Amino acid sequence: MATADENAAQEFSSLVASHRPQIFRFLLASTRDVDLAETLTQECFLKAHRNWSSFRGESSAMTWLMRIAINLQKDHWRNRRIQFWRRTRNNSVDLDEASEWLPSGESSAEQGVLAKERVGQVWKAVEGLSERQRTVFLLRYVEEQELSEIAQATGLREGTVKAHLSRAVARVRTELGGTR
Amino acid sequence: MRFKDKFGGKQARLEGQTEDETLDPMLEQALVEFRSSVLAWSDAAYQRSRTVLAASPRRQVWRLAAGWALGCALLAGGVSGGLNVRHHRQEMARIAAAHEAEQRRLVAEQRAREEEDLLAKVDSDVSREVPSAMEPLAQLMAEDETR
Secondary structure, eight states: OHHHHHHHHHHHHHHHHHHHHHHHHHHHHHHHHHHHHHHHHHHHHHHHHHGGGGOOOSOOOOHHHHHHHHHHHHHHHHHHHHHHTTTTOOOOOOOOHHOOOOOTTTSSSHHHHHHHHHHHHHHHHTTSHHHHHHHHHHHHSSOOOOOOOHHHHHHHHHHHHHHHHHHHHHHHHHHHHHHH | OOHHHHGGGHHHHHHTOGGGGOOOHHHHHHHHHHHHHHHHHHHHHHHHHHHHHHHHHHHHHHHHHHHHHHHHHHHHHHHHHHHHHHHHHHHHHHHHHHHHHHHHHHHHHHHHHHHHHHHHHHHHHHHSSOOOHHHHHEEEEEEHHHO
């Protein structure tokens, strides 16, 4: 007969299996650094594991995990700003490299080139966003979360989320409009 | 095609799309492509990291073996170092004891010599202080000895 601890461990394992790719994706899009995203993902699940017993299910597990990931990411940027002189090398891939990844659904080479160009422009706009705007934008348009979920994950009010999102979208629009 | 229509399973979620978020077709298209691009990149990177992790047990075995070897070497070094230190301390204590004994012997010898010298001096002083009436006899004895 399985003990309560074993059940909890099993539950947590299935949580990792089902949510890890999504957490990794969000952190990768936020940092544009594969190694860093992998490290932060591991930290996120380590933290989640330590606090799993205190998770009451008031929000979905995904929202809870996303909140941990957002905080880890915030801490990382904060530490990096403080220690910027210690680490001059930046592992983030450049925008061109990030824009290379396209699904193979383009019907022609020309369309592919245009799509790559548009993706690059969105990346450029995302790069220019504030940390909060970027987080909200990625949660909405990459993770496709609802505004209420974003509000829970970020700890912001829904109105604030809307405002950040609106500014982020405006910036992307401007960036895209520049080449029309 | 609207952004919300592009992803069948997500339609209900994006019903919550606000009026503020009304997107023009070009922006919508760009966001769809952006999302697809991030997904493709993330999937590839995730697979890569999984592959690296899957390939890692062999490396872990090597790491484990290397760790054990290093641990054993450190332990052996520590033990032999400890023994060496102990041996060195014992040797130092032995040398110190020998040195102290030698010092004591030298001091004792010195004292003995000093005492002998003192006695000799006393003898000499006593012999010189013989009464003057006996002086001629003492001189004779000295002459006799030189012969």
